Amino acid sequence: MRLPPDSLAFQMLGAAAAVRAVSEGTALPQAIEDAAAQLRLDRVRDAATRGALQDIAYRTMRQFGTARALVTKLVTRPPGAQVDSLLAVALALLLEQAPGQRQDKDSQDAAQGATQGTPGRAGYSTFTVVDQAVSAAASEPKTAHARGLVNAVLRRFLRERKALLAEVNRDEQARWNLPPWWLRMLREAYPEQWTDLAASVNVRPPMTLRVNTARVSVKQYQTDLANAGLAGTVVGPQAVRLVRAVPVTQLPGFAEGVVSVQDAGAQLAAPLLEVADGMRVLDACAAPGGKTGHLLELGDIDVTAVESDPQRATRINENLARLGKQARVVVGDASRPADWWDGQPFDRILADVPCSASGIVRRHPDIRWLRRETDIAKLVTEQRRIVSQLWPLLKPGGILVYVTCSIFPTEGEEQARWFGAQLADAIRLQAPGQLLPGTRTTTPPAGEQGEKDPGHASLPSDHDGFFYARFQKRA
Ligand SMILES: C[S@@+](CC[C@H](N)C(=O)[O-])C[C@H]1O[C@@H](n2cnc3c(N)ncnc32)[C@H](O)[C@@H]1O
Numbered sequence: 001m002r003l004p005p006d007s008l009a010f011q012m013l014g015a016a017a018a019v020r021a022v023s024e025g026t027a028l029p030q031a032i033e034d035a036a037a038q039l040r041l042d043r044v045r046d047a048a049t050r051g052a053l054q055d056i057a058y059r060t061m062r063q064f065g066t067a068r069a070l071v072t073k074l075v076t077r078p079p080g081a082q083v084d085s086l087l088a089v090a091l092a093l094l095l096e097q098a099p100g101q102r103q104d105k106d107s108q109d110a111a112q113g114a115t116q117g118t119p120g121r122a123g124y125s126t127f128t129v130v131d132q133a134v135s136a137a138a139s140e141p142k143t144a145h146a147r148g149l150v151n152a153v154l155r156r157f158l159r160e161r162k163a164l165l166a167e168v169n170r171d172e173q174a175r176w177n178l179p180p181w182w183l184r185m186l187r188e189a190y191p192e193q194w195t196d197l198a199a200s201v202n203v204r205p206p207m208t209l210r211v212n213t214a215r216v217s218v219k220q221y222q223t224d225l226a227n228a229g230l231a232g233t234v235v236g237p238q239a240v241r242l243v244r245a246v247p248v249t250q251l252p253g254f255a256e257g258v259v260s261v262q263d264a265g266a267q268l269a270a271p272l273l274e275v276a277d278g279m280r281v282l283d284a285c286a287a288p289g290g291k292t293g294h295l296l297e298l299g300d301i302d303v304t305a306v307e308s309d310p311q312r313a314t315r316i317n318e319n320l321a322r323l324g325k326q327a328r329v330v331v332g333d334a335s336r337p338a339d340w341w342d343g344q345p346f347d348r349i350l351a352d353v354p355c356s357a358s359g360i361v362r363r364h365p366d367i368r369w370l371r372r373e374t375d376i377a378k379l380v381t382e383q384r385r386i387v388s389q390l391w392p393l394l395k396p397g398g399i400l401v402y403v404t405c406s407i408f409p410t411e412g413e414e415q416a417r418w419f420g421a422q423l424a425d426a427i428r429l430q431a432p433g434q435l436l437p438g439t440r441t442t443t444p445p446a447g448e449q450g451e452k453d454p455g456h457a458s459l460p461s462d463h464d465g466f467f468y469a470r471f472q473k474r475a
Helices: 008-021 028-038 047-062 064-072 081-095 099-112 126-139 143-169 172-176 180-189 192-198 220-227 266-272 290-298 310-323 371-392 413-424
Strands: 208-211 230-234 240-241 259-263 282-285 303-308 328-331 346-352 394-404 427-433 465-471
Touching: 008 028, 008 047, 008 081, 008 126, 028 047, 028 427, 047 081, 064 081, 064 143, 064 172, 081 126, 081 143, 081 266, 099 143, 126 143, 143 290, 172 180, 180 192, 180 371, 208 220, 220 240, 240 310, 240 427, 259 290, 266 290, 266 346, 266 427, 282 290, 290 303, 290 346, 303 310, 310 328, 328 371, 346 371, 371 394, 394 413, 413 465
Parallel strands: 282 303, 282 346, 303 328, 346 394
Antiparallel strands: 208 240, 208 259, 230 240, 394 465, 427 465
């Protein structure tokens, strides 16, 4: 039986396929693409259905630890991967509902025609989720046999929610929706703050814009937003945080490159390089080009953008084309400059290295389920290799900015100390250091020469987690 694409049941099945793919190691954006292709969803015609499927899959990832623990608890015999993932999706949606919401939302849904998938922060009513999960199970040969089980499991959860949660939440992965090794690293690094940090991964991030202030002031852009019916707060020299996220097509001047979507913490990178017209700048791990574009907005500079992933590298040119900017895009390995460097030294180097991405989990909720503890040591080695190989490319007096979107000190302050000790003629300059996601920020470490940090005076509120260090090569 083919379900209507605008039904929640159809969208839950698509989300369940995506969630299953994440469990097998695929990143969520790719898993959603694959699920949409499998369901023959057209990018334009079925945009609403794709959006709903994506929204449900993202919601599920945020509750995946609890949802999986509940499936294990409530299903005695393994029901098969398809049923398992459908149950996880349905339970995740039910977990978002406060227990008391049931009656109100049910009558509201009934009035609206209960079965339509209507994604939104308020979520779906419990009645709709159960009803549509059962329809979803019934519609597929691989899951039809389990529709009674799906119904029974979800209804039992609703009846015994409090007791069941008390029981499964004894397991910390279920309680925090983070793997045990991740929680251990948080506890060790942030003994006072780890619970806040663990909770912050499921807080929805704001949509923040970077305004090209060479074209329009932030204040003026705020007015342009208001004229378009959108409210935003100025949170940095170029940053406006929207009160409500919207598709980029609704942003005034987006197509013309007046504005880009970029987290306020990420917007600190380009100014830290202190570029001036005529400089040669290397953006060493560049895709999709968010920081490349920002750098090019700050000066008339010559940028080489290196990226090892050929597919991702194509996005740099796409993004720069919208901004009306150009860079020399090179598909190559930043740790092997002999393959791509023309021998001319750089005035500035941005090393936005691959990392655990532990600072941006609120935007990419699948990361915590994809990463393995063993990845961290490999990333640390890779980060050291990249920066050590790039350092000789920097002119005397030049500046290298090291960035990660991680909150683990092994990828942050510990790396910065290692670079300070290992890189020849390196002076550590003032920089923001560790930014924790949300509104918290740690004190930046002092620069060796007490100089001013160009980013810190204007640290924005509510940003993702980043680590920033700067090094100058002795002239
Ligand atoms: C944190 S992301 C960069 C984000 C980008 N700077 C921006 O602001 O849009 C890191 C990028 O480095 C790329 N990468 C990983 N290892 C690399 C290497 N050895 N050389 C060059 N790029 C690499 C990844 O494919 C990824 O696109």
